[in-house]
Amino acid sequence: MRIDIITLLPKLLEGPFAASICRRAQDKGLVEVHIHDLRSYGLGDSRHLDDYAFGGGAGMVLRPEPVAACIDQLRSERTYDEVIYTSPDGRRFDQSQANELSLKRNIMILCGHYKGVDQRIRDRFITREISIGDYVLSGGELAAAVLSDALIRLVPGVLNDESSALTDSFQDGLLAPPVYTRPAEWEGMQVPEVLRSGDPKAIEAWRDQQAIERTRVRRPDLLDQ
Ligand code: SAH
Numbered sequence: 001m002r003i004d005i006i007t008l009l010p011k012l013l014e015g016p017f018a019a020s021i022c023r024r025a026q027d028k029g030l031v032e033v034h035i036h037d038l039r040s041y042g043l044g045d046s047r048h049l050d051d052y053a054f055g056g057g058a059g060m061v062l063r064p065e066p067v068a069a070c071i072d073q074l075r076s077e078r079t080y081d082e083v084i085y086t087s088p089d090g091r092r093f094d095q096s097q098a099n100e101l102s103l104k105r106n107i108m109i110l111c112g113h114y115k116g117v118d119q120r121i122r123d124r125f126i127t128r129e130i131s132i133g134d135y136v137l138s139g140g141e142l143a144a145a146v147l148s149d150a151l152i153r154l155v156p157g158v159l160n161d162e163s164s165a166l167t168d169s170f171q172d173g174l175l176a177p178p179v180y181t182r183p184a185e186w187e188g189m190q191v192p193e194v195l196r197s198g199d200p201k202a203i204e205a206w207r208d209q210q211a212i213e214r215t216r217v218r219r220p221d222l223l224d225q
Contacts, residue, residue, distance in 0.1 A: 001104065001155050002032040002078075005144050006070050007111040008049065008062075010035045016145035025158040033148065036074070041066040050114055059115035067110065067121050074108060083108045083127050084147070086140035087116065090129030093147060095170035097130070101147075102154035109147065111140030173222055177210035 005013060016022060017033050025031040042049045043065060050060040071083065081104035091097070101107065110117065110126070122129070132143045152158060159165055169176040180191040194206045215222050 001030070001102070001151070002034070002106045003148050003151070004034045004036060004074055004080075004106070004108045005111065005141075005148070006036045006038055006067070006074075006108065007139075007141055007144070008038045008113045009111075009139060009141055010037045012139070012141035013145060016149065021158060022149055022152050025152045025155060028157065030155050030157050031152050036070055038062075038066055038070060041069040041073075053115060061115050062113055062117040062121075064118040064121050067117055068125070071108065071110070071121075071125050078106055080106045080108045080127075083110070083125050085110045085112065085117065085122055085126040085129045086132070086143035086147070087112055087129050088131050088134070088136050090131040092134075093130050093132050093150070095150075098147075098150040098154060099171075102151045107151070109140075109144045111144050113139045170222075172211075173225065174211040174215045175219060175222070177207040177214065 007013060013035050017026065017035075022031075022033070026033060038049060039047050043063065049062060049066050051063050053059065053061050074080070082101065084107065086109065110121075130143070130147060132146050137143060154165055156162065165171065167176065180195060184191050184196060192206065194202050197203065212223075
């Protein structure tokens with residue numbers, strides 16, 4: 001999988017891909033992440049990127065020309081399965097979208113800024129608009145990092161034990177059950193006996209029951225679906 005991220009603030013994306021699973025996925029050659037600085041497509045000597053909104057009102061808008069130049073440059077190099085715009089008015093991101101997107105080969109993500117990008121860019125290039133939740137961020141970079149992380153860990157070979165991703169929350173429509181590790185007793189609190197029983201059937205049944213109970217209490221909406 002290859003992910004190209006277009007941003008005004010490449011610095012904000014240095015951290016998320018520099019460590020842990022996202023780093024290892026790149027080191028193993030399973031995923032490529034390329035960050036593109038929109039500024040280098042800016043207009044004129046000052047590399048201008050934004051302008052006032054037609055119709056007035058507070059806040060600047062990303063001009064279409066630099067964004068289009070960057071997208072066109074990338075599209076001339078390869079075909080993209082998805083050109084995603086991060087936006088609070090997009091479809092709310094969830095595990096089923098992550099699963100679907102993790103099967104794609106080339107994904108481009110455009111990070112918005114200010115009041116957002118000129119609508120004509122969205123009309124012309126964007127195949128999918130994604131929100132990471134009902135709140136407003138200052139820019140799309142953190143959203144792009146969230147999306148990328150969720151996809152990258154699903155790419156086959158990225159996690160050491162692939163079955164791990166399958167037992168996480170949402171994969172089966174339920175929240176994950178509680179987890180415990182050593183010591184078996186800590187400050188008077190015991191790990192549930194069944195988890196130490198060595199009986200795989202009993203353990204699975206306990207985990208299923210805990211997952212359903214946790215979902216019923218915390219996220220009954222998931223059970224309705
Ligand atoms: N005026 C816009 C918000 C702009 S915030 C509105 O009210 O809908 C600036 C940029 O941050 C957006 O263009 C988008 O790329 C990003 N952003 C903000 N909140 C986001 C969210 N919840 N999900 C994804 N991207 C978001």
